[in-house]
Amino acid sequence: MLEEEYQPRRTLPPHLRKPASDEPPFEYSMRDAKPADLPHIREIYNYYVANSTVTFDTEPMTLRAWKTKYAYLAKLGMPFLVAESPRGIILGYALVAPWKQKRAYRFTVENSIYLGPAAAGKGLGQALLAELIEKSKAAGLKEIIAVIADQGAGASLHLHEKFGFKEIGRMGRVGYKFDRWLGTVMMQKSLK
Template sequence: MIVRPAIEADAAALAAIYGDAVLHGFGTFEEVAPTGDDMDARRRAVQDMGLPYLVAEVDGVVLGFAYAGPFRPRAAYRYTLEDSVYVSPEAKGKGVGRAVLSAVIEACEALGVRQLMAVIGDSGNSGSIGLHRSLGFEQTGIGRSVGFKHGRWVDIVHMQKPLNGGDGLPPEGGGVTLNGH
């Protein structure tokens, strides 16, 4: 398995993987699957901020992706990012999510990030919750019935992982630039 930065040529694979989560899952609250062009624009927006947007591929086939984006747009959040991770249905449970999310965590540490957040759709999403827990995230809360998708109310699970000493020391450097806020 190769983990590498996502590129424009990955757009169709990103759209297929994410589109499956949109149409059949609760990990995202989007209800209309984005196009390849939409996914490529999202990828560029993340990478243009200097943040990681990575894919995992086997034999040239992209099986999953993960990235870290701003947690919230205000300047005080500049040391905190939020991760997202998606894996193709046929690759779930095979280490793809672990590989690509681990690489995103390492990239966030290298950026000096102090907190990495996960906002996981569906409190029954044992795969994503278990993956995050296994990588050192702790559950910090549940938002009950905050979304309505596929005919039912859906929770969100908040998880958090401190990086680079977390809040044990004042931050060094200027953090991540978040759209000028």
Template sequence: MIVRQATEADAKALAAIYGDAVLYGFGTFEEVPPSAADMDARRRAVQDQGLPYLVAEVDGEVLGFAYAAPFRPRAAYRYTLEDSVYVSPAARGKGIGRAVLSAVIAACEALGVRQLMAVIGDSGNDSSIGLHRAVGFEQTGVGKSVGFKHGRWVDIVHMQKPLNGGDARLPDAPGITLTGH
């Protein structure tokens, strides 16, 4: 497995992986799959801010991706990012998500990020909750029935992982320049 920066050439694979989550899952609250061009624009928007947008590739095929984007646009959030991770249905349970999310965490640490947030769609999303727990996230709350998708109300699970000492000391760097996501 190779974990690397996503590129324009990955747009079709990103759209296919994410599109499956949109159509059949609750991990995202989008209901219409974005096009490959839309996914590439999203990738560029993250990478243009100097943030990680990574893919996991096996035998030349992209099987998963993860990235970190601004958690919220206000300046006070400049030390906090939010991760997203998606894996091809055929590759789930094979370590793809853990590999690519671990690489995103390492990249966020190198950037001086202090808190990494996960906002996971569906309190029954055991695979994503378990993945985040396995790499050191703790659950910090649940938003009950905040989304409506596939004919039912869906919760969101908030998880958080402190990086670089979290809030144990004051920041020693200016933080991430926020332009939204």
């Protein structure tokens, strides 16, 4: 066989492979976030601040800032969920926050979903978004907006499309991170 005819055997990426029999299944439970979860939530979020463009934050978020955000969302009755492993490790979180501060926007929220790196590609984002949508409906919310980076967030775009979010606009070159300009894709879902 000629060298150029030889192609090494290709393998599926890890997220498409069946788990090995000796590897335990990916298990988790979902619940409302509580103050004790905030240090873990902060670590998950700050990983993305330091390593990706899915958030436009450029400085790590402090625990104090997370406590303030948590108290604000709790006061408003906004859903804030965590996914937890059987051993009590926070694998990811999802929340909604007011879209704008003006009173007329009170039924419209923006969602955020972040997974720990080890939990990515296992269907957890889909489970969190499904639960977040249901909790948002139960809270009387009517519209969810997703603001997604236009670079490096293809999985998020696909996830939101899968749940019926529709693209409603784009903004180009509105963020600057890692020495490059970034834009956003805005998506919306009605909860009626």
